[in-house]
Amino acid sequence: MIHNLPPGLIMVLGALLLPFLGQRLSAWGALILSSLSLAAFWTTPELHVVTLNLFGQDLNIVRIDRWSWIFGLVFHLAAIIASIYALHVKDTKQHVAGMVYAGSAIAACCAGDLITLFVCWELTAVSSVFLIWANGTETAYRSGMRYLIIQVTSGVLLLSGAIIHYHQTGSLVFENFLGLEPGQRGSVGDLEFGPLLILIAFGIKGAFPLLHNWLQDSYPNGTATGTVFLSAFTTKLAIYSLARGFAGLEELIWIGCAMTLFPIVFAVIENDLRRVLAYSLNNQLGFMVVGIGIGTELALNGTAAHAFCHIIYKSLLFMSMGAVLHRVGTTKATELGGLHKSMPLTTVFCMIGGGAIAGFPLLSGFVSKSMIISAAGYEHMFAVWIILLIASAGVMEHSGIKIPFFAFFAHDSGKRVKEAPWNMLTAMAIASFCCIAIGVYYQPLYDMLPFETHYEPYTAAHVIMQLQLLLFAALAFVFLMKANLYPAEIRSTNLDTDWVYRRFLPRLIAHVGKLIQLIDSLFRFACLSMIKRFLNWLSKSCSARGWLGSTWSTSSMAFWAAALLGAFLILYYL
């Protein structure tokens, strides 16, 4: 019975009961809900499909195959870890939002049709915004509104695309829109209009270049615990959807390459370390998008594996910065430093997360990212391979070094705060354990991947080459610091594409509004002047001396009467 309901529904419906538990117990309720949901999901049979006939249309509200399984599992793990991390939070609405958000994301990745996907897609958007608004600041409110508008727009595009796709094909089944098998490739030119709209919808949620800035705008404005939830679901749901619907789409390779590159440059000069992590997240999504674009079994396995590992180590990094935010009140690099003395455990956990994302051997990122880079190599895509290597060095810069260094080491800020609360430490310890366990014993992860794989990450050559890349990147950091060439952390705002809708468009609209106002006032003035002149003329004309008001002579009146009768006579005979 339970398996006939969409996975995650336990969390969505259960969340509605959380307010009855009170402020303190609702956090524990959220943890129990996510654990129960995982237990139900774990016992779901493989290749499970549930069809619901609605208004004469068959909807696959549940479709669990290997793609859904790996994403559903890691979403559950992320929800449990984030729930433990948020156990101290006495704000029920955050727990409700977190559970609805996580549950709908899980249901989305187990949806077999586009309508069920759309419903869950919008539910993730609407629920997650409360994790930003819960921060309670004006900045967070405005940021949340922008986030909501963009996410809902993505949903509207998805629905529009689904309707058009249904009109064209008569099918709502969510599958590869180009009908490609692994190893085959197609291009955007082969897409119909409906799938093209769906691609844009996925691209918005997946933070494609130029569509990405909602991510860096909103995530740093979430609560310390809310951002941990946010980092796990929205963008990875987009990755899952892209892999399901557009695997083998060649343009994704280059879109992914751009995504791996530009965020690392922005991350270098960003002062807010949670925003650095948002750029870092964007960069990691790029690796996955490249894998989807390459579309071979190895590349798609790499995408799924990397998403799995990424969700855990990115949660870990956001948790460590959340702990800093919780204790210090800020994550701005200019105000941090030296925290390893008072937050040693958080420091260690952050460094494990940094090592995992950088791809150090024996940590999770190494066994997943290398699959995607190898897939590019096996396909002889030299430019892509080089770009991914540059991006790997960039990851080392922003997440492997910058985050731990400026938060916990660097110049001592003199702050001696308490270590993070026990529940935060527990959640970070679990995530750290997962990072190490996957890095050391990766076979269970590989066994879960969408396609069977015999990939061996720990060849001597691969380990040595990766170590060379990362160690010499670290050496470059030392060199730049010693030579005073590393850019100092500065309190500033760095412009990104959100400048367009936060500054340019409002100002443009204001200027256009002023122009319209000016034209309107000139037009009104001209019209009023004309009317005034006409009335003056009329007034004068009708006055005793005016040509209408004055007395006419009898002869001219007789003349005009004769002229009128003559004209009438002529018209009559015509």
Next chain:
Amino acid sequence: MKTKDDKSTGGDPNSDASWLERNVNVVIAGLVIACIGSLIAQLWWSPLFDAEHGHPPEFAIEELFGFEAMFGFAAFVGVVFLGTGLRLIIKRDEDYYDS
């Protein structure tokens, strides 16, 4: 600066230097040794860079001694310099959007 919950004691940064702060040069020396070690390892295990051992080089450049080392160093420096240049263009006051 005081913390959110006023938990910062604002101690003297120099009075309680940690082992890491007192031994920065040791850490750097360790990193340099690890870098050299990774290069030596490539020389030592160079026969493993062939098809028989599971890692056939996909591109000729991979066979270049220390390629990844040089690439990692250069890419890191390049990214940082690009960021420094970008700052000149996109940096604004912290309250830019609030003003």
